Amino acid sequence: MAVLHPDPGDQPPGRRPEPADDASAAPFPAVRHAFRVxxxxxxxxxxxxxxxxLARETxxxxxxxxxxxxxxxGQRYLERLEDGSYAIGEAVALLGAGGSRTRAVHDKLQRGMNDLRKATRAAIYxxxxxDGEVRVTQIADAPGTPRVNEWVDFRSAxxxxAIGKCLLTQLDHDARREHLSRHRTARLTSRTITSEKAVLAALDRQVATVPTLDLQEYAVGTVCAAVPLTAGREVGCVALSLPVHQTHRLRAAAEKLNTEAGNLLLALSL
Structure with missing residues (x-):
């Protein structure tokens, strides 16, 4: 089975151009190396x-x-044969199995998100x-790591x-303005930035390799962080949330999220 790199030139309308194909500039250089293997x-x-x-070819x-x-x-993308060589594993075969692909990808992502939840001790999104909207498609939470209360539809916030801002940073300026023209910057808490000009300026300043933060801007009592998770034509991200009394853990948890998210990107990219 052929495993292909996403085409960096195949961008949907509104996507910002990808940087040069330089592993040092990529948020997840290990994913590119995994594709080579x-x-x-x-x-x-x-x-x-x-x-x-493998060493010579990669x-x-x-x-x-x-x-x-x-x-x-460990992710079952490769299996080790008796003679010590490596072959494509069960996970790749399942991801390419026609109508089973959607379920296989969903299950693979959910397992990865559960692992991230345990590693960061935070709910994962x-x-x-x-189609021009912010969507949260999967969540991994537990009694000790509860999800944020979606008291306002994420599509409108x-x-x-952190999720919304992280996704918008991956669009070009015109696409961001168009989104905000449909979803006004309403005040949700005392910390919410309601100036469209200020929101756009903040998005312009956001560095792709630095987690995007939400410090009680969406919900009082919750802080969040998100990092880009983009495969092929899809604009995506992975995020975490913590109760505000654990804000002191946010930086370390966000760094862990940034480091470990490559496994999710690999599942999305295959």
């Missing part, structure tokens, strides 16, 4: 490919390749920008939520 393994089919040949240094192989085996 999976593409190499897929070319060799069920017979498997040795670690030495150009990855031994230590980095070993870590990737460990991760990809998967957000997407679809992009200016105040």
């Amino acid at each position: 999976l593409e190499s393994a897929s070319r060799h089919g069920g017979e498997g490919v040795s670690v030495a040949l 150009g990855l240094p031994p230590g980095q390749l070993a870590q990737l192989l460990l991760t990809l085996r 998967l957000g997407r920008y679809e 992009a200016h105040a939520t």
Whole structure:
């Protein structure tokens, strides 16, 4: 089975152009490296490919390749054969199984989100920008890590939520203005920025590799962080929320989210 890179030139209207194909500029450079490994393994089919040949074909240094192989085996994207070589694993086969793909991707993402929930000790959200609207498509929460109360529809609160702001930063300026023309910047808490000009300026300043924050702008008592999670034509993000009394954990949790989100991006990209 062929595993393809998303085409950086295949952008939907309103998407900002991708930066140059430089691993140092990518939010998740390890994902690109993982694609190299999976593409190499897929070319060799069920017979498997040795670690030495993987290293030659991918150009990855031994230590980095070993870590990737460990991760990809753990996620079942690769399987290790008896002779020590590697072949495409069960997870990739399921993701390509026609009508089963949607369910397989959903389940894979949910498992990854549950792992992130445990690692960050925070509720986890998967957000997407679809048909001009902010949508939260999956949530991983638990009694000890409760989700935020959606007291205002997320679609109407992009200016105040970490998810919404993170998604809007991935659009161009005109697309952001068009979105805000349909969803006014209403005051939701005393911390909400209600000036459209100020919201747009903040979005322009946001750095792609730095988590987007919501410090009680959407809901009193909750703080959030989000990072981009974009695969192919889709504009997405992954976010977390914490009760305000745990604000002291937000920075570390957001850094963990940024580091670990690559596994979700891999599932979305295959």
